[in-house]
Amino acid sequence: MAIGSTKELIEATLKTILNGCNLVYDDKKDDIPKLLKQVQKVLELAPDDVDSSRKGAEIIKKVLSNLGSVAVGIAELRNLYGSGHGKGQKSQGLTSRHARLVVVSGTTLCAFLLDTYEHRNTAN
Template sequence: MLQQHLTRIRAGIADDPAAAIGSSKELVESLLKIILERSGEQYAPGEDMPALYKKVSAVLGLDAGSIPDSARGSDAVKKILRTLTTTLQGLAELRNVLGTGHGRTAPSPALARHAGLALNSTVTITEFLLDTWQDRVDRGLITLSS
């Protein structure tokens, strides 16, 4: 599923940047749902991406409040985690403004560079979330749900 999104995004950057932006947001949203489902967590069918991420960050221990002040580099880590939240919100907003969502009535002004930014943000976010999730599973902090 995730690979299909990634293939669609890469193929559309030059030819259909609006679709690539929409697919970038959808890839992140799909991953958030997969993590929640595989971790045995519930979410409502209509929950938006920020709400899904809030649940995932709690499951993975990624909210800035979960980082102890005594941890080495804690201030820097907290800044990056807050930026991750902001980037996810920005990706959702970019999809709403330049992407294919919400039944556009005019062509999108999205350019390939906007789609590339969405793709690169998506890859960074999804790799970090997958790596963190796998770490938590490997250490027995999360039990996989069937």
């Protein structure tokens, strides 16, 4: 349940930012990877947007890429182990420590995206 809720939090965060930026997305078809790419672009957090001449550019690119991987990985875990898709029995294979990892990393990602969104809006 925690994994599914975290996936929903990430999706809601991405859509909230896109709505706040007046960007269009398909609520039925666009999945987390597609929404995330749009958010990374609008918040200038896409790894490709990092100026290669900046000190630590490669490290920054790696961290930003890994943050994106967290969102995608959580969505994939939810599909495999989450309570969605009408699963009738409890999924085996993950423990409460895995759920904590998902929740902590997902909420950290959401907080970072929302902080960045707020920063960009107050800077203008």
